[in-house]
Amino acid sequence: MKDITTYEDVLNLITRFYDKLILDEQIGHFFQELNLNTHIPRVADFWAFILIDQPGYSGNMMTAHAKLHLSEPDFERWLQLFHATINENFEGTKANLAIERSSLIAWTMKSKL
Numbered sequence: 001m002k003d004i005t006t007y008e009d010v011l012n013l014i015t016r017f018y019d020k021l022i023l024d025e026q027i028g029h030f031f032q033e034l035n036l037n038t039h040i041p042r043v044a045d046f047w048a049f050i051l052i053d054q055p056g057y058s059g060n061m062m063t064a065h066a067k068l069h070l071s072e073p074d075f076e077r078w079l080q081l082f083h084a085t086i087n088e089n090f091e092g093t094k095a096n097l098a099i100e101r102s103s104l105i106a107w108t109m110k111s112k113l
């Protein structure tokens with residue numbers, strides 16, 4: 001397995017992650033109303049900035065979640081699916097970084113929301 005090194009890798013990761021998210025019994029409902037054709041590239045841009053230093057994301061991801069009323073188990077499930085998608089498709093420094101950063105951001109988000 002390869003590491004996450006290009007924008008295509010990031011987009012691939014996020015697309016596979018959302019394949020799981022939208023079908024998930026616990027948190028799938030949060031994603032039902034979204035236009036995934038625009039949402040997925042935004043999330044990919046966010047991760048491309050973190051993982052491969054590619055500028056492009058211009059949003060406020062913290063406020064994007066404020067109205068969703070997310071609970072601790074929702075965050076746990078989100079992280080479980082994100083980490084599973086990474087581990088199924090990639091390995092290496094950036095894959096590990098994605099796991100670390102997602103846990104850190106989820107923790108920060110939880111404490112702010």
Ligand code: HEM
Pocket residue numbers: 027030031034042043046058059060061064065068070071074075076078101102105106109
């Ligand atoms: C319980 C966990 C989570 C749920 C259910 C969730 C759900 C959502 C939803 C529904 C949106 C769309 C908001 C909108 O456009 O109105 C969104 C946006 C987003 N989420 Fe999450 N999220 C969760 C956790 C996270 C975490 C931990 C991260 C990052 C580590 C993250 C990254 C993003 C990004 C980058 C966006 C795009 C914001 C933008 O459009 O600029 N999410 N999320």
